[in-house]
Every structure is written in structure tokens, then in C-alpha cells.
Amino acid sequence: MCEAKDRARVPLVYIVFSLSLIIKDALCLKNVAVFIEPDVVQYKDKSTLRCTYDLEDDVLYSVKWYRGSREFYRYIPAEQPSIKFFPIPGVTADLARSNSSQVVLKDIEFNLAGNFSCEVTTDGQNIHTRIDSKSMLVVQLPVHPPEISVGREPLDYGDILRANCSSYPSRPPADLKFILNGITVNQSEPAALRKQNTNDWSDLQLELKLSFIHFNEGRLALQCVAQVSSIYREVAELELESLRHPVPARVSAPSNAAARTSQKIEYTLRLAAYFLLFSMILGRNHY
Secondary structure (H helix, E strand, O other), X not given: OHHHHHHHHHHHHHHHHHHHHHHHHHOOOEEEEEEEEOOEEEOOXXXXXXXXXXXXXXXXXXXXXXXXXXXXXXXXXXOOOOEEEOOOOOOOXXXXXXXXXXXXXXXXXXXXXXXXXXXXXXEOOOOOEEEEEEEEEEEEOOOOOOEEEXXXXXXXXXXXXXXXXXXXXXXXXXXXXXXXXXXXXXXXXXXXXXXXXXXXXXXXXXXEEOOHHHOEOOEEEEEEEEEEOOOEEEEEEEEEOEOOOOOOOOXXXXXXXXXXXXXXXXXXXXXXXXHHHHHHHHHHHHO
């Protein structure tokens, strides 16, 4: 009979033990998350790596930062100094602005593009470790907006529109897109399919047979959009000559120089008329 009672108690003990583990786990380190601000960085600029976490009832032992698999920053509050920096090529940290929750990077090099990880470890009877990662992109932007060149004009239904768009060197090379009267008519292949680690020009050609659907009240407005990730977007725009949108004859006002010349002629003619009239009066008086 006692043996049967002991068997009945086993599930209850197991349940209590399981619940205690669940409660203990709920009161430990959680919600470790990495934020990179900005995550798209211009070459030689700066960025802040932030690591947020919820210790609950745990005590912080360490925060470690990695670029790829290499540790470069460590924060241990129980040690003096609490911050340790392990130099690796291309990583320059502003230690005066870095602490347990952030690392400020400056003079960022291209080789820093990739994953950054934050590893948080707690101290005490129960040691817990959590880690999170985010990716950074390092770019170099074009120094000038894109440029458009076109073939013959004016254009009409059935004509072939030939155009070229060029964007100055950047890393990665800019994505290009042609837009005609608000409609995308050609674009470069996705950046993921092209070389990312080169500083190079971007070029895009357009060869399009025009029909009535391409004209907007006879007008042809051609745009080229150059974009580098989420950090750069520039637009070049060209109003093309169209036989469906004739330009009205221009009415030009006389220039200031022409107006002054006209006034001088008029003044000279008046003087001549006065002189002639005066001469005629003198002649009559003489006779």
C-alpha cells in the first residue's frame, strides 16, 4: 500500500521540480539583442554597436564583442580596468564612449563589413550565456550624381529611344534604373549578383521602341535613378524632344542693348527734324 502511495507521489515531485526549473529560467538572463547604428556606414565614418539585455535576477559577469569569430572588446565590471580592447586590423574603438551596453567604432575600414556579435554572460550560482549578431555594410558613395546621354531627337511613335546612364565609381557599384514618364523601363541586375568589393563605375543602356503608351500628353521625361543600399539615392532627369509635344514659337523681348540703340536713333532723328525746321524758319526770315 505504501509502495503504491510512493508511486503516486513521483509525478507530483517531478511536476514541482519542472516548475521550479521553469521559474528559475524565467528569472535569468534573456532578450539579448544587437543593434548597429547605422548598419550601412560610409568608409572612414563611425558607427555605434549597441547590445541590450535583461538580467532579471542574474548578476552581470561580462559582455564580449566579436567581429566574425575574433573578440575585440570585453567589459567585466568586477575587474579594473573594466574595459579591455584587443586590436584587430581595421577596428578602431572610441573607448571613452564605450561601456557595458555599447561600443563606438570610428575610422571604419572596408574589412569591417560583416557580422558583429555580442555575448553576455552572468555570474553567480547559475551561469547563463546568450549571444546575438547583426551585419554591417561599409560603402563608398559616388562623388557626383548620375548622368544621362541619349541618341537622336526629336522622337515619335515607332522610333527607337537609345540612352545610357552612368554613375561615378562607388563601392559597391550603384544600382541603376531607367524610368520613362513614371514607368520603369530598364534596371541593372540585383546588387547581390554583382561584385560588391570593388570601387567601380555603373552603366546601364536603354533601347526601347516607343509607342503611344510611352508618351504622356506628348511628353517624354526620362529619369535615371542611382542607388547604393539605403544610404544613397540620386536622380538624373532629361526632358526629351518629342514630335508629339511641339515647342511653341518663342517670343523674345528686345535686349537692353537693342532698346538703347533704338532710343539713340529716335533721338538723332528728332534732332535732325528740329535742325531742319529751324533752318527753314531762318531762311524765311532772311528773305
